[in-house]
Amino acid sequence: MILRAAFGIMCFVLSSCSLGYGKLAPDFIHPCNATTRECLVKATQDAIPDFVKGIPSLDVPSLDPFVIERLSIPLNGLKVTFYKGKVTGFRKCIVDNVISELDKRHFVLEFHCNLTIKGQYDAVGRILLFPINGEGDAKVKLTNLRMKVDINTKYVKDKQGIDYFGIKSYKYSFDYGDRVHFDLKNLFKESKELSETVLNFLNENWKTVAEEFGKPLVDYAVDLAIRTIEVFFNKVPYSELIYVPLPA
Ligand SMILES: *[C@@H]1O[C@H](CO)[C@@H](O)[C@H](O)[C@H]1NC(C)=O
Numbered sequence: 001m002i003l004r005a006a007f008g009i010m011c012f013v014l015s016s017c018s019l020g021y022g023k024l025a026p027d028f029i030h031p032c033n034a035t036t037r038e039c040l041v042k043a044t045q046d047a048i049p050d051f052v053k054g055i056p057s058l059d060v061p062s063l064d065p066f067v068i069e070r071l072s073i074p075l076n077g078l079k080v081t082f083y084k085g086k087v088t089g090f091r092k093c094i095v096d097n098v099i100s101e102l103d104k105r106h107f108v109l110e111f112h113c114n115l116t117i118k119g120q121y122d123a124v125g126r127i128l129l130f131p132i133n134g135e136g137d138a139k140v141k142l143t144n145l146r147m148k149v150d151i152n153t154k155y156v157k158d159k160q161g162i163d164y165f166g167i168k169s170y171k172y173s174f175d176y177g178d179r180v181h182f183d184l185k186n187l188f189k190e191s192k193e194l195s196e197t198v199l200n201f202l203n204e205n206w207k208t209v210a211e212e213f214g215k216p217l218v219d220y221a222v223d224l225a226i227r228t229i230e231v232f233f234n235k236v237p238y239s240e241l242i243y244v245p246l247p248a
């Protein structure tokens with residue numbers, strides 16, 4: 001207890017605990033001195049472009065681009081597989097709000113982004129009224145996808161007594177924003193014309209289509225992003241992320 005208090009005072013005097021331990025947080029992390037909305041939004045916005053590139057020294061994988069090796073989307077009457085996929089655009093996300101209630105172990109992040117998903121697909125079954133039997137290049141563009149992630153955090157102590165943020169649970173909500181544009185080649189292997197007609201139809205009804213088959217893809221992306229943040233939290237001490245004392 002006394003040792004910890006002494007260490008705390010030392011940290012205070014040196015304004016950081018990095019000396020002797022080696023700072024782990026990358027330079028693009030600008031810790032806030034208080035959990036004000038203004039500071040948290042700015043700090044999060046500052047960190048995103050670099051964070052999403054990945055941090056090899058901390059085993060934090062890249063989120064922009066992030067790779068979808070293979071994702072099966074099970075739907076009523078339609079079997080879609082998306083593979084060799086790449087999602088880009090997270091580096092330019094705009095942070096709309098951040099709430100950090102340290103004592104309540106509660107964290108909220110709201111942002112919007114333009115994302116591009118590129119890869120290969122195959123699909124057999126029906127989309128809306130149309131029987132589909134296709135495979136080929138797939139590109140989906142989302143304009144101003146809005147997302148709110150609500151995280152229950154926890155504090156975890158390692159063997160040396162150093163505190164870290166943890167993620168206890170999370171939920172999220174989103175909307176597809178202003179527009180989702182599909183470019184799916186070869187929806188019907190037999191007919192180029194029919195493929196184009198149906199593709200136009202899908203784009204005219206983008207909202208219904210996105211709502212019908214977008215969720216698994218978004219779930220996948222959010223889960224990956226959360227796990228990536230978790231890796232980061234497991235490695236970088238609390239004291240390097242925010243300059244506010246850990247709540248009792
Ligand atoms: C926190 O306070 C320190 C010392 O006053 C200051 O140098 C730093 O810029 C502040 N950080 C932020 C993000 O405002």
Ligand SMILES: *[C@@H]1O[C@H](CO)[C@@H](O)[C@H](O)[C@H]1NC(C)=O
Pocket residue numbers: 092093094112113114143144
């Ligand atoms: C997304 O693209 C639209 C149209 O090109 C643009 O108006 C908007 O500012 C972009 N949004 C973001 C978050 O970059």
